[in-house]
Amino acid sequence: MSAVTPPPAAPRPHAGSYDPATTTAGGLAGELARLEAQAELSFDEELRVLRGLGLSSAGGPLVEIGAGSGAVTRRLRRALPGLPLVAVDIDGDLLAHARGAGAELVVADAAELPMETASAGYVLLRYVLQHLPDPAPALAEARRILRPGGRILVTEVDASCWGLADPVHPELADVHAKLAAAQQAAGGDRAIGRRLTRLLRGAGFTEVALHPFATTNDTRPTDDFAPHLGPGRLQPLLAAGVLSLREFALAVDRWNRFRADPDAWVMLLGLTAAGTAPHTAPRGGRTTEGVR
Numbered sequence: 001m002s003a004v005t006p007p008p009a010a011p012r013p014h015a016g017s018y019d020p021a022t023t024t025a026g027g028l029a030g031e032l033a034r035l036e037a038q039a040e041l042s043f044d045e046e047l048r049v050l051r052g053l054g055l056s057s058a059g060g061p062l063v064e065i066g067a068g069s070g071a072v073t074r075r076l077r078r079a080l081p082g083l084p085l086v087a088v089d090i091d092g093d094l095l096a097h098a099r100g101a102g103a104e105l106v107v108a109d110a111a112e113l114p115m116e117t118a119s120a121g122y123v124l125l126r127y128v129l130q131h132l133p134d135p136a137p138a139l140a141e142a143r144r145i146l147r148p149g150g151r152i153l154v155t156e157v158d159a160s161c162w163g164l165a166d167p168v169h170p171e172l173a174d175v176h177a178k179l180a181a182a183q184q185a186a187g188g189d190r191a192i193g194r195r196l197t198r199l200l201r202g203a204g205f206t207e208v209a210l211h212p213f214a215t216t217n218d219t220r221p222t223d224d225f226a227p228h229l230g231p232g233r234l235q236p237l238l239a240a241g242v243l244s245l246r247e248f249a250l251a252v253d254r255w256n257r258f259r260a261d262p263d264a265w266v267m268l269l270g271l272t273a274a275g276t277a278p279h280t281a282p283r284g285g286r287t288t289e290g291v292r
């Protein structure tokens with residue numbers, strides 16, 4: 001039997017510090033499950049904030065940049081059936097999982113969108129900017145494609161105020177610091193929350209404000225928080241030698257203790273920054289060629 005050489009894997013598109021195959025335990029399948037669980041956990045709260053910021057079925061289309069597998073796209077479709085949706089991602093393999101989400105799918109870099117100037121009513125970026133080495137080009141493109149008066153909606157976290165738990169496990173501080181440092185070394189920024197409003201103002205948006213939302217285990221089982229707090233996120237860091245086996249075992253033990261404790265309490269804090277595209281349109285436009 002002759003050996004068959006598999007074709008070389010296609011190079012991954014550059015997505016900053018985001019790499020679904022290596023940043024989550026279980027590779028791509030694990031990441032798809034994590035994105036789904038993450039959306040399920042907090043989407044209701046996020047939607048409440050987005051509606052409060054004026055998101056409705058009118059005034060679209062909504063362009064979701066960095067839509068990934070469509071976990072949020074599908075939920076937006078159900079919540080706002082009349083809103084035209086466009087899901088954009090640099091990673092065509094990931095975006096293929098958004099088929100059937102009720103959105104037009106576009107493979108593109110956030111920094112170079114194949115959409116006409118002033119053609120969108122809303123732009124949503126959820127957990128995307130934290131992965132970009134420089135968020136400014138993506139925000140400039142968001143501003144370009146928004147109609148004057150259109151809204152940019154950016155949902156993010158900040159590592160320093162992202163979670164509050166009781167009981168506290170200060171012995172895990174080094175582990176969390178290493179997680180943030182690994183993302184930063186790959187070109188991302190888990191502390192982007194504190195920069196959001198300044199980034200939006202710097203990109204020329206007006207009426208910029210920050211709207212936090214909290215998700216707690218008062219209303220959800222503690223296990224639902226596993227995508228954020230469980231050891232799955234840490235496993236690739238163990239494999240890469242960033243975490244020692246002792247640190248990883250400590251994190252697993254503390255998570256297991258936490259989830260078994262009926263009195264344990266956790267709150268995750270998300271941050272949605274919003275801004276309005278000004279009425280002075282940016283120069284330069286593109287056609288819709290390349291949109292599929």
Ligand SMILES: C[S@@+](CC[C@H](N)C(=O)[O-])C[C@H]1O[C@@H](n2cnc3c(N)ncnc32)[C@H](O)[C@@H]1O
Pocket residue numbers: 014015016018035039065066067068069070071072088089090091094108109110111125126127128131132
């Ligand atoms: C953490 S995932 C979030 C996915 C989705 N927004 C969600 O909340 O489920 C980050 C996404 O940003 C995408 N991304 C990273 N850099 C990008 C870029 N330069 N242009 C477009 N998408 C990008 C990744 O491919 C990935 O799908």
